[in-house]
Amino acid sequence: MMTPPVLSIRNLHVEFPTKRGVVRAVSGLDLDLWPGRSLGLVGESGSGKSVTALAILRLLPCPPARTSADRIELNGEDLMAASPSRMREVRGAEVGMIFQDPMTSLNPSMTVGQQVAEALSQHHLATKREARRLAVEALARVRIPNAERVARQYPHTLSGGLRQRVMIAMAIAPRPVLLIADEPTTALDVTVQAEILDLLRELRAEYALTVLLITHDLGVVSEFCDEVAVMYAGRIVERAPAERLFSSPKHPYTLGLLASLPGLSPPQGGRQRLNAIPGQPPDPASIPSGCPFHPRCPRAMPACSAQEPPEVELDAKQQVSCLLYS
């Protein structure tokens, strides 16, 4: 842990002013990504995961979004202060991004080979002709059979799994130091999901990639991530190494999430009910005072609604923001 983090975020806030009031999508988020490690950012829909990813690359449209942070540093460079042209270099060349839906994330009017080649040539990482060759290579590297032929095909002729591989090829071809994967497997069916995760794991080892994986799927996290940060209502409520989070979760919300996973074998007596967390995620325009989870928390105390829980360091590896531990 002596090496500096690849990505370091301090006190990130993202707000959207709306007619119903200010929506606080992310409030006071701190995050560090260490070289070669993978961090899973987990949470329900609307917890601020994807907004965080977009904020890192400064891709949120600037009205309406209001982004502020003490710092967002990529290898020591503050991205909050970077010029628009510098940001364009960072996007793609230094930070690759994979989107959720491979069906709509590829340009329907360009062959996939052209699209991968463009990811390279627009950063002047290769001449046009080299880019073509490197594109086929990148497609082969994401285990696309017949890469040469597939490179000449249009996205609509490919299956979802193949298209997601193409997206990954586009993201890794420029050799970024950081890969942000926003729900990379959510739109795929389960067997393809497993293949894509395998592929990402191989690529991560091959290139010593640092990965920020955004997902709501704890199964994916347990398979892929070294560390996990659990988000709720725009805040990180617990962070821990992956195996620790599953073996000894601390935050009541994490406990609830884990309890709501279907077990592999039904318990004695046949039927098992899924344990859902009661209630709904809070309306981001009116987040409850104090700990935002307290209205749904089975162990809520009177103090929970009054005081925002500080992050408590249980040990060097596990932190939790809950009054139960302070």
Next chain:
Amino acid sequence: MGGVFAAALVAAAILAPVIAPYQYAAQDTRPGCQNAPPSPAHMLGTDDLGRDVFSRLLYGARVSLAVAFGVQLVDLLVGVGLGLLSGYYGGRLDHLIMRITDVMFAFPDLLLAILIMAIAPPSLLNVFVALGAVSWPSMARLVRGQTMSLRALEFVEAARALGASDARIMLRHVLPNLLGPVVVAMATGMASVILAESTLSFLGIGIQPPYPSWGTMVSSAMNSFRSYPLQVVIPAVTLACAVLAFNLLADGLRDSLDPRMRGL
């Protein structure tokens, strides 16, 4: 079907000097050869000055199509260009461009074209200008709408996340995906420009004699309509067929370019 006729028309216009049996202004001065009915020498007859109607029809097609293509080029450069900028950037630029198109829409198209022709001396170039000026706003509107919906799609976001610049996104990711509707609009535009050019010429402020246009042919034959109706009917029917052809072409293109319509 519309495509076949439109293609034949374009071919006839290009090859007019080869196909046409006479020069467009050549007069047959022999007695009895003015206002002649169709005959082996003049397959569609002659007009009041003894000029071959078929030849004039072919040369008239040249004018009509040249103007129509020229105006489509204006649409493509100005209309598509401004529409793309407007839809992509939005905000004030969009407001400005859209208010200009609003103003243009507020004028009746033909009246504005007549106004421009009245100020400028009638010439082929000014016919382009007048018709181009009235036709680009609808193209700009169309492209703006398409751009706005394309801009919201994920692959545009993905392109930006991979570091593409605004210009690259517009030209490589947005423009190719809106070509379908643009091509259809251009085919429809061809039809309406052909009609508009003939109207201007009919009113005497478009193409100037002796160069033939279907519009001038109809208007000069109007005087003797009762005696020689064929001279009005022939250019008028040709005009109607040309407009129909391009409209059918547009329909055909729409069906083949719209994936949802495919196979229905």
